[in-house]
Amino acid sequence: MLINGVQTDQVSALDRGIQYGDGLFETIAIMDGHLSLWERHLQRLHHGCDRLGITAPDSAELLAEAKTVIKNHQKGVLKIIVTRGIGGRGYRPPVDMQTNRVVYYSPWPDYPEACWEKGILIRICSTCLGINPTLAQLKHLNRLEQVLARSEWVDSATFEGLMLDSDKRVIEGTMSNLFLIKDDMFITPDLNRCGVAGIMRGLIIELATTLNIPVIIKDVSLDDLKAADAMFISNSLIGMLPVRELLGVSYSLDLLPSILVKTVDDYISGRY
Amino acid sequence: MLINGVQTDQVSALDRGIQYGDGLFETIAIMDGHLSLWERHLQRLHHGCDRLGITAPDSAELLAEAKTVIKNHQKGVLKIIVTRGIGGRGYRPPVDMQTNRVVYYSPWPDYPEACWEKGILIRICSTCLGINPTLAQLKHLNRLEQVLARSEWVDSATFEGLMLDSDKRVIEGTMSNLFLIKDDMFITPDLNRCGVAGIMRGLIIELATTLNIPVIIKDVSLDDLKAADAMFISNSLIGMLPVRELLGVSYSLDLLPSILVKTVDDYISGRY
Numbered sequence: 001m002l003i004n005g006v007q008t009d010q011v012s013a014l015d016r017g018i019q020y021g022d023g024l025f026e027t028i029a030i031m032d033g034h035l036s037l038w039e040r041h042l043q044r045l046h047h048g049c050d051r052l053g054i055t056a057p058d059s060a061e062l063l064a065e066a067k068t069v070i071k072n073h074q075k076g077v078l079k080i081i082v083t084r085g086i087g088g089r090g091y092r093p094p095v096d097m098q099t100n101r102v103v104y105y106s107p108w109p110d111y112p113e114a115c116w117e118k119g120i121l122i123r124i125c126s127t128c129l130g131i132n133p134t135l136a137q138l139k140h141l142n143r144l145e146q147v148l149a150r151s152e153w154v155d156s157a158t159f160e161g162l163m164l165d166s167d168k169r170v171i172e173g174t175m176s177n178l179f180l181i182k183d184d185m186f187i188t189p190d191l192n193r194c195g196v197a198g199i200m201r202g203l204i205i206e207l208a209t210t211l212n213i214p215v216i217i218k219d220v221s222l223d224d225l226k227a228a229d230a231m232f233i234s235n236s237l238i239g240m241l242p243v244r245e246l247l248g249v250s251y252s253l254d255l256l257p258s259i260l261v262k263t264v265d266d267y268i269s270g271r272y
Numbered sequence: 273m274l275i276n277g278v279q280t281d282q283v284s285a286l287d288r289g290i291q292y293g294d295g296l297f298e299t300i301a302i303m304d305g306h307l308s309l310w311e312r313h314l315q316r317l318h319h320g321c322d323r324l325g326i327t328a329p330d331s332a333e334l335l336a337e338a339k340t341v342i343k344n345h346q347k348g349v350l351k352i353i354v355t356r357g358i359g360g361r362g363y364r365p366p367v368d369m370q371t372n373r374v375v376y377y378s379p380w381p382d383y384p385e386a387c388w389e390k391g392i393l394i395r396i397c398s399t400c401l402g403i404n405p406t407l408a409q410l411k412h413l414n415r416l417e418q419v420l421a422r423s424e425w426v427d428s429a430t431f432e433g434l435m436l437d438s439d440k441r442v443i444e445g446t447m448s449n450l451f452l453i454k455d456d457m458f459i460t461p462d463l464n465r466c467g468v469a470g471i472m473r474g475l476i477i478e479l480a481t482t483l484n485i486p487v488i489i490k491d492v493s494l495d496d497l498k499a500a501d502a503m504f505i506s507n508s509l510i511g512m513l514p515v516r517e518l519l520g521v522s523y524s525l526d527l528l529p530s531i532l533v534k535t536v537d538d539y540i541s542g543r544y
Contacts, residue, residue, distance in 0.1 A: 011283060013273060013282070013283050014281065017290040018283060018289040019353070019413070021414050021415060022416060083290070091422035093419060106361055132401070134399050142417075143291075143292035144293055148407075
C-alpha cells in the first residue's frame with residue numbers, strides 16, 4: 001500500500017476521510033498486469049473531485065503509484081481512495097487542504113465461474129438509498145447504506161441485492177449497476193437522484209449504442225423488473241453478469257448480446 | 273489522542289471508518305474539567321452501535337480513556353469516534369470485527385459571546401438531507417451532506433445553515449438541531465426520516481416537558497419557519513442559541529424561557 005507515495009498503511013485519525021467520509025474511491029480491475037479502463041476511472045475520480053471541491057491528485061503521479069503497487073500482480077484489484085485531507089474543526093473544509101491518496105492492491109474476488117454460465121440469484125434490500133442530487137453518481141466514501149444493505153443477507157446463494165430509493169424507485173445493486181432487457185432494448189435506472197455512475201455502466205451504454213441496441217435511461221419500478229425479459233448487473237470487476245432469478249421470477253439468460261459481452265471482456269482485459 | 277487506549281493518531285487505511293464511513297461519533301463538551309452529559313452521550317453511542325451492528329466499546333474503558341485525554345484541560349471538546357474495525361473486502365461486514373475507538377481533545381470553539389446576547393443569523397442550505405429511516409437519528413460517520421452544506425457560505429456573519437430533506441421538510445442545522453417557538457409551544461422537526469438526534473435536543477425536550485412547556489415533534493415546512501415567533505438551535509457545545517434572523521425575517525430573542533436556558537447551562541456545566 002502506498003499513501004501519498006510512501007509505503008505505509010497508516011493515516012491520521014484527523015483525516016476527513018475517517019471523520020466525515022469526505023472523499024472518493026475507485027475500484028479497478030487488474031488483468032494480465034494491466035490497469036483495466038484506467039483513463040475512465042481517472043476521469044471519474046477527477047469529476048468527483050470537481051464536484052466535491054477536492055484538489056484532484058496529479059494524474060501522472062497517481063498512475064506511477066498504481067503501477068508500483070501492481071507490479072508483481074497479474075490479476076487482482078487496485079483500490080484508490082482520495083480524501084480531502086487532514087483538518088478543519090467542524091464540517092467546513094479549510095482552504096488549502098492537502099489531498100491524501102491511498103493506493104493498494106487486493107486479490108481478485110473468488111466469484112464462481114458458474115455465475116456467468118447459469119446466472120445469479122439476486123434479492124431486494126430493505127435498506128434504501130437517500131435521494132440527494134448533490135451526491136448522486138459520485139463514488140464517494142459515504143457508504144453506510146451499502147454496508148447495511150449488504151448486511152441483510154448471509155446466504156452465499158444470493159449474489160447481489162438491489163436497492164430502492166426512498167420513493168421506491170429501483171436504482172442499483174449494493175456494488176453494481178442494473179440493466180433490464182425488454183423487447184430487445186436496454187433499460188437502466190436514472191441516477192440523477194442517487195446511485196453510483198459505474199464505469200462499466202457507462203461503457204456498456206456507449207458500446208450498446210454503437211451496436212444499435214437502444215438504451216433507455218429512466219425511472220425503474222419493481223413492476224418494471226417483473227416485466228423484464230432479462231436482467232444483468234455490471235461493475236468494473238464482474239463486467240456483465242446475467243440475473244437468473246429475482247423474487248421468484250426467472251429471467252432468460254440468452255438475451256445478452258454475445259458481441260457486447262465479448263467487447264466488454266476485451267475492454268476489461270485491455271485488448272481494446 | 274488515544275486509539276484503543278494507545279497514544280497515537282494513526283489508524284489503518286483499511287479501517288472501515290475511512291473505507292465506508294462505517295462508524296459513529298460523539299462530540300462532548302468539557303466544562304470545568306468535567307465531561308458534560310457523559311451518560312447521555314454514552315447511551316447514544318451504544319444505541320448507535322446496536323442499530324449498526326457494531327460491538328459497542330466497553331463503557332468503563334471508554335470513560336477511563338476520556339478522563340486520561342482531558343486530564344489537563346478545564347474547557348474544550350472531547351471527540352469519540354467508533355468504527356466497526358478493520359477489514360472485509362466489500363461492503364459486507366465480516367463477523368468478529370474488532371471495534372476501533374479514537375478519543376481526543378480539541379480546544380473550545382471561539383463562538384462570540386454576542387451570539388447568545390444578540391442572536392444569530394442563519395440561512396437555508398441548498399444541499400439536502402437524503403431520507404433514510406435506517407440511518408435516521410444516528411450520529412454516524414457519513415457526513416458529506418453536512419460538509420457540502422457547510423461549504424455553501426463563507427461569511428462569518430452567518431452562524432448556521434438549515435438543511436431540508438429531499439421532500440423540502442426542514443430538518444436541522446448542519447451541526448445543530450432546530451426548535452421553533454410558536455404560541456408559547458416548542459416545535460422541533462420529526463427525525464424519523466433523517467437528521468441527528470442531538471443529545472441537547474433530547475435534554476431540552478425533557479426539561480421543557482418538566483417545565484410544562486408543550487413540545488410538538490412534527491414535520492416542519494419553510495412556511496412554519498416564517499410563522500414562528502422565535503427560533504433557537506441547540507447542540508452539546510452551544511446549548512441553546514437564539515436565532516435573530518432568517519431569510520430577512522427577524523425573530524424575537526425574548527421568548528426563550530430563562531429558567532430553561534439556565535437549567536440547560538447547569539446541565540452542561542455539570543451542576544446537575
